[in-house]
Amino acid sequence: MSLWQRLFTNHRRFFVLGSIAITLVSLVGMSRLRIDDDLRSLLRDRDADFRMVDEIAREFGSPEHEVIIFASAQSETLFTPDAIAALHLLLARLERVDDVERVHSMFSVRRLGRVGILLPVVPNADRDLDTDDLQSIRSRAMNHPLVAGKLLSADSRHTLLLVRLTDDAHDPKVARRILADIHTALDSENLRSALTLEVTGLPSLRAEASIALFRDIMVFNVVGIVLAIAFSYWTARRWSAVIVACTPPMVGALWATGLLGLLGVGVNMLTAVVPTLALVVGTCDSVHFIEDVRRRVRRGNDTLTASSAAVGRVGIACGLTSLVTAVGFASLAFARIDAVRSFGIVSALGALASFAAVSTITPLLASTRLGNTLHLGISPRFATQMATRLGNFSIHHERRIVPIGIVATLGCVCVSLFLEADNRIRDSLPRGTPASVALEHMDDSFGGAMGLDVLVRWPASVAWSDPMVLETLEKVHLTLNDYKEISHPLSLATFSGTLSQSSLQRLQPDQLGDFVDPQGRTAIVRSRVTDCGSMRMDIMFGEIEKSLTTLAPAGWTIDLAGMTVVSARNIRQLMLDLSSSLTIEVFVIGIILAVAFRSPLIGIISLLPNMFPLAALAAVLVATGRTLEPANIIVFNVCLGLSVDDTVHLLSSMNHHRRPGISTGTAVRRALYDTGSAVVLGGLVLTAGFATVLASRVPSLSGFGLLAATAVMAATVSELMLLPAILVWADRVCESRIFSKSQTGSKPYPCNNSPVNSVNRA
Structure with a gap:
């Protein structure tokens, strides 16, 4: 009996009190959460470029604080009495908005008069202007180098009003309040009758993108949780079992979210996915816990005994997967971009928080009356059968599947070399919204x-x-x-x-x-x-x-x-940091698994089934004409975390079943029977959850949902077909190279470096 198992069996009350205390502290952390939609903070590094940006802002002002009003005439030109009057009214309303430093427009530009006096290119509307006057003003404006093309379009139908905000607009809250006041200033019947007004510029685009991003993330996280609950009820057919299965991952996500607030890390487009990552890892681990408890309850064990045994058997595997995931994310601490470093650290802590929640709350709930119905449900009727059939096919055809898997992985890697990193502002904006249209x-x-x-x-x-x-x-x-x-x-x-x-x-x-x-x-x-x-x-x-x-x-x-x-520059560096950390993470995972299972071969074997989904995902990006974006990079981390989770659970179960006289294929089949149902169920739940994000109007988010759903399916298939074949193939190849019947005079035994024996010794 492991130490964690003994602690759980003898001191469950402390587990309950500890879980409650951590949850309360996490709620305090959530109350301190702040939205960080400042582009500077997301791209900030230790480079001198930002110092030059700050210097320019002090001396000449910064376009970063410039809201652009895109004004279009309802008629064919702005140079009509109604349009000119409306523009003057708009200018006056904008100048009265608090924290607006100044408004620059074509009315601000001066020309040299006949006697050397500077005169406005477009005069004030304090007198009636006839058609000839307006035509003269239009001609003058269209030929003035400070107006034509810069403040007035070539067809004279569109003009810009550049609203310079004060330095207080660095604060996102202040910027949002100023933008609201500007929109209020534009909301006038006198203006709408002559002009069509659109708002753009970095402050507006940043606010629109962040609002859309966080709104969709919240909405689709809730939808994903609802789908997970519905799917759990469909398989378990008891609400008590749904509570046992779904509560721990949600609590883990809550703990991970609380960490953001407690550490003072702002919620940006990177850190916003930390709760989702915790939910993904927690869901996989929770399903494995539930399936192990379910099997033991069906065999006649009481819920406390079954839960305690699951802590000892499944808890170790979950701890190893969380450690591997945390170490992989922690490698981002060496990135150049500050936001990437913060993302790596909080993601690593989030993975550990998710493990702590699942490994304590799941057995606690399962050991109560709620666990009495875990033996019910329909999951073995399709999930276990699907897993075992795929596994049997994989083991039976391992001589073909392994070479095909290796060639497919190498092929996808070669295709992925054509993958290019790119990012556009419009991809962060909801399709068809005013901000997106104004940008176009x-x-x-x-x-x-x-x-x-x-x-x-x-x-x-x-x-x-x-x-x-x-x-x-x-x-x-x-x-x-x-x-x-x-x-x-x-x-x-x-x-x-x-x-x-x-x-x-x-x-x-x-x-x-x-x-x-x-x-x-x-x-x-x-x-x-x-x-x-x-x-x-x-x-x-x-x-x-x-x-x-x-x-x-x-x-x-x-x-x-x-x-x-x-x-x-820094978006490219951001993607380089994330990509390089992903590569490091893959090899760190191999090393940790090799140490944990006491076999270098295990580390090597684990690389292929974990790399195949990543390579396939990159190939899908190239085939669909997509580019590598920050959101896409995070999908790779999610995919790798899921693959490693399933790999460790399968290897751990195989270790349990591998005994003298039991062949490798038999041990793998039994491991698939134990873990395959959890792999299939977890894959289906996560695929359904990520698929809901396809409905997002934000291109980057909808692309994230498509790739994440594809990644989950690829990782699930890889674990059920590629990993079993590699284990059997590696054991057979190792035997044939080390021993032969002519040398031993009997059927050869697995060699000492065999992955199967190594797992057995672990």
């Missing part, structure tokens, strides 16, 4: 909603008004214009083109604060970039940086900067 309109009419900056610095010997500064800025413009994804560069060179030389010389530096910082000897070139994907951006930005290096005179520096640049 921005790409079509103004070259994108995302900002791109180029920072130009010169030595102390050069004045800001030196012609060399303008010449260098113009060269930067030409470099950016070589890329169709980048449009409308804007800088001091653009502004100077609208003024005469004498007027330019009369300007004071504080009048050019948006373009140049004379004291810091810095000028900025700002442009827009379409949502073309992080992969294309990363390639494009690398080419631009090489070109900019050749433009810089001696003593000058020209740097590509902005959150768009940082995002493209």
Whole structure:
């Protein structure tokens, strides 16, 4: 009897009190949860790029705090009396919103008058404008370099109002409150009669994406739990059995969620899946516990004896799977991205919390009156038969299945080499929502909603008004214009083109604060970039940086900067961190299993059935034309955790049945009879749960659901067909290489390094 089994048998009261105490502490942690939808925190690393972003924000303002109002005329052009009046009304309403620093529009742009006076390009609507006046204003605006293409579309039907928020908008709560006030300002019948108004920009896109993401995660987690409960009732036919099966994984997810709050880790697109991971691992372990208790109760054991025996037999296997999963996630602690490091640590702790919940609460509930009905149900009629039939087929045809499995895995690995990492903003937005539509309109009419900056610095010997500064800025413009994804560069060179030389010389530096910082000897070139994907951006930005290096005179520096640049680079780094940790996790799992079962062969054998679902999943991504996204990477972790869980339980059961005189095939068949039902049931429950996410309107989430359901099915088939065949095949190959009948004079016994004997000795 193991120590854990003795503790459970003799001190169940302490288990109950401990579970209650941990649950209460977890509830306190949940009350401290905070939503972290700040893109900076998700991509933050120790790189200098963020310092440059902060520097630009201090000197020139940041597009990260810029809400974009996309205004479209109800008629063919904005230059009608009603549309101009509505735009002025809109401008006034926006300027009155709290925490709005300023609003920049085509009304803010000045032109050089006939006597050298700066006049507005589009005048105020304080007088009646006839058709000729409006046509003249339209012509002037369409030809002004600070308006055309930047604030006014080519067909003069769309215009932008750039709403700069205060620094308090760094706080997501403040940003959401400002956005609500802006939407309120847009809600006016006088505005809607002449204009169609859409809101976009990084603050709006970030808020919309985070709200949609967390709403769908909550909804589909609840739906998945409901489906799991319904499926459990269908198989168990007793609500008492449903409570025993479903409560522990839910409590484990609650404990994992409480950990987030207790550790002060914000809930972002990565950490939001920690409760789901805990639920997945806990569901698999709970099903194995229930099936073991069910078999013992059917054999006549009372519920306490059956539960105590399950703790000793299944609890060890569950502990090993949780340890392996936790070590794999803990490898993310060495990633460059802060959010990835936090995700790895809380995921590892979440896996351990799930194990603690399942290994204590499941036997506690099963040992009560609730466990009296566990012997009932219909699971053996289909789950056990399905598992044993697949296993028998696998064992009978192991000479064919193993080579086919190896070739299929290698083939999928080769196909996966063509998998590319990419991420688009629109994939995080619900289809057809105003934010998604506005983003498309921005790409079509103004070259994108995302900002791109180029920072130009010169030595102390050069004045800001030196012609060399303008010449260098113009060269930067030409470099950016070589890329169709980048449009409308804007800088001091653009502004100077609208003024005469004498007027330019009369300007004071504080009048050019948006373009140049004379004291810091810095000028900025700002442009827009379409949502073309992080992969294309990363390639494009690398080419631009090489070109900019050749433009810089001696003593000058020209740097590509902005959150768009940082995002493209760090999203790639984020995926590299997750991918590399997944590779490390696979081999760490092999090492841990080799040590746990005292056989290097077990570690090697376990790699193939655990790698096949991952390779197949990558091949599916390539075949369907999908790219590797952060959400997709997490599917691989879920898939690997499920595969390892089933692998350890099958090997542990095989260890129990392997005795002298019992062949490898017989031991594997008995192990499949014991664990196969849990593998099939767990796979069906998780597949149904993940399949519900397909209904999400967020492309990244619906893709996650499709891949996760596919991953669960692939892992289940791999454990029921590939692993049994490999075990029998490896034992046979090992015997034939070490011993022969001519050497022993009798039927050869399994060699000392045989995985079967190693499992038996463990």
